[in-house]
Amino acid sequence: xxxxxxxxxxxxxxxxxxxxxxxxxxxxxxxxxxxxxxxxxxxxxxxxxxxxxxxxxxxxxxxxxxxxxxxxxxxxxxxxxxxxxxxxxxxxxxxxxxxxxxxxxxxxxxxxxxxxxxxxxxxxxxxxxxxxxxxxxxxxxxxxxxxxxxxxxxxxxxxxxxxxxxxxxxxxxxxxxxxxxxxxxxxxxxxxxxxxxxxxxxxxxxxxxxxxxxxxxxxxxxxxxxxxxxxxxxxxxxxxxxxxxxxxxxxxxxxxxxxxxxxxxxxxxxxxxxxxxxxxxxxxxxxxxxxxxxxxxxxxxxxxxxxxxxxxxxxxxxxxxxxxxxxxxxxxxxxxxxxxxxxxxxxxxxxxxxx
Numbered sequence: 001x002x003x004x005x006x007x008x009x010x011x012x013x014x015x016x017x018x019x020x021x022x023x024x025x026x027x028x029x030x031x032x033x034x035x036x037x038x039x040x041x042x043x044x045x046x047x048x049x050x051x052x053x054x055x056x057x058x059x060x061x062x063x064x065x066x067x068x069x070x071x072x073x074x075x076x077x078x079x080x081x082x083x084x085x086x087x088x089x090x091x092x093x094x095x096x097x098x099x100x101x102x103x104x105x106x107x108x109x110x111x112x113x114x115x116x117x118x119x120x121x122x123x124x125x126x127x128x129x130x131x132x133x134x135x136x137x138x139x140x141x142x143x144x145x146x147x148x149x150x151x152x153x154x155x156x157x158x159x160x161x162x163x164x165x166x167x168x169x170x171x172x173x174x175x176x177x178x179x180x181x182x183x184x185x186x187x188x189x190x191x192x193x194x195x196x197x198x199x200x201x202x203x204x205x206x207x208x209x210x211x212x213x214x215x216x217x218x219x220x221x222x223x224x225x226x227x228x229x230x231x232x233x234x235x236x237x238x239x240x241x242x243x244x245x246x247x248x249x250x251x252x253x254x255x256x257x258x259x260x261x262x263x264x265x266x267x268x269x270x271x272x273x274x275x276x277x278x279x280x281x282x283x284x285x286x287x288x289x290x291x292x293x294x295x296x297x298x299x300x301x302x303x304x305x306x307x308x309x310x311x312x313x314x315x316x317x318x319x320x321x322x323x324x325x326x327x328x329x330x331x332x333x334x335x336x337x338x339x340x341x342x343x344x345x346x347x348x349x350x351x352x353x354x355x
Contacts (some may be wrong), residue, residue, distance in 0.1 A: 018055055020189045021202045021236060023154040025122035029239045033073040037240065038065045038195070038263040040303045042256050045146035045222040047245060049231055049254060052188035052205055054156065058202075059193045060243060063261060067302060068268045071240075076115050076129065080138040083115075086129040087142075090115040099132070106174045107135045125150045130166055141168050144204065147182060149208070149324075154234065156204060158186045164212075173217070180212020180226070192233045192242050194261045201240055203233045209249075216349075222338060223315040229254060238262060248307055248342060255322065257305055257343050283341050283348030291355045293329040297341065310352065313337070329354060 029035060040063040047060060071093040076083035080155040099109035100125035115129040126146040132139060147164035161183040170174040187207045191200035208230045215223045227249040243261045247254040284298040299306060308327065310319035313336055319329060327339075334354050341348040 018057070018191050018200075019202050019245055020054075020156055021204060023150075023204060023210075023234045023236070024152050025125060027234065027236055027239065028118065028125050028150075029071075029073050029091075030118075031073050031075050031078075033071070033239055035071045035073070035240045036263055036265065037069055037071070037244075037260045038268065039067045039069070040064055040259040040261060040267060041066055042259055045256070045259055047256065047259065049229070049245060049247060049256065052207075054189060056188050056190035056205075057200070058190065058203075058243075059172075059194045060261075061193045061195060063195055063259065065195065065263075065268055068263065068266055069260075070131070072075055075153075076131070079113060079131070082138040083129075083131055083140045085142070086115055086131065086140050087117055090117045090128055092116050092127075092129075097240075107170050109134055109170070110136075111138075116149075123152050124148050125152070127164075130168060132168075134170060141166060147153045149182070150184065150206070154186050154204060154206065156186050156189045160184050172192070175215075175217050177215040177217075178212060179215070180210060182208055182210050184208045194243055196261055196263045197235075197242055198321065201235050201242065203235045206230075206232045206234060208232070216338075222311065222313060224309075224311055224338070224340060225315075225317075228257075240313065250307075250320070255305070255307065257307070258346070283339070283350045285339070285352060288350075289353035289355050293354055295327045295329060295337075295352060297325045297327065297350075299325045299341065300343075300346075303341075303343040303346065303352075306341055309342075311338045311340070 020092060044228045051275060070184060073091050073093050076086040076090045092113050095114050096112040097110060112132045112134045112215045114127055116125060118125055126148040128143055128146050139347050143164060143166045145163050145165040148162040151160040157296045161181060163181045166178045185207050188205035192203045193200050210228050212226050213223050214226055229247045229249060231245040234241050234242040240262045248257050285295045288295060307322045309317055314317050318332060332354055337352040339350050339352050
């Protein structure tokens with residue numbers, strides 16, 4: 001009898017430790033939050049993004065930390081009085097210090113922010129606005145179609161989708177447009193362990209497919225496709241995913257480009273820009289113009305895993321590679337091209353001239 005009682009007690013404890021949870025708007029960030037995350041090395045992470053399902057156990061306690069970022073959530077009005085044009089309920093954080101400059105941009109873009117809002121009586125959490133200093137002038141841009149990240153409540157098996165649209169006007173002749181859709185599914189529940197959550201904690205996993213086109217017009221129109229998937233393990237009350245993995249999608253292949261997890265202070269280098277939303281970098285190439293069609297890219301040292309895509313001026317993908325900073329473009333004809341380098345949500349654009 002004693003053994004039976006112990007067995008029953010163990011079953012009760014196990015069942016309580018791995019329970020299916022529901023995520024609501026109260027589990028999202030709020031204005032005033034200062035949330036710290038650690039970026040982990042993708043090589044040897046042991047993460048298989050296809051591991052999911054009901055009552056699943058994710059153990060990622062051996063992730064290797066590389067750097068940290070702190071997101072400081074503020075109301076739009078607290079960032080700039082000009083941002084009063086954004087919803088009074090919107091709040092967000094700085095996602096980058098600057099957009100890549102140089103000859104590629106007709107005007108400087110600095111102090112980039114993304115703002116969010118809990119909408120419709122806390123049934124949705126959406127990105128509603130982008131704001132930046134355009135030529136040193138604080139300028140807000142509301143989404144014409146909000147990018148809805150979550151529909152609440154989030155329960156295992158839920159599937160939702162929505163379109164988004166954002167138009168950023170730089171000058172009378174220059175603009176950036178983002179159009180696309182996000183399809184989100186709660187595809188797993190169980191427990192997760194990370195270097196921060198050393199004891200398994202109940203979570204759900206949310207998988208979001210993002211398919212879109214960045215239309216850039218800097219004197220010439222160019223549409224660049226972007227396909228990625230975000231995996232987020234959400235827990236109660238922490239206002240931040242326990243784990244966040246981003247992949248790039250080429251055809252049917254997913255490549256992990258970034259891993260980050262909720263953390264406390266660690267003695268690591270601190271980034272001034274958050275990699276949660278897109279962080280832009282000014283990538284250099286030499287020689288540029290190039291007469292021999294071989295180009296060397298100056299990739300940030302922290303980017304251990306990255307992809308390179310080269311587009312012609314009609315937006316057609318003409319060359320792509322991964323983790324190679326030297327581009328052999330012998331097959332391309334003379335002319336102008338745009339290269340996009342991506343590592344997770346870090347993106348760099350540059351113009352290439354082949355002679």
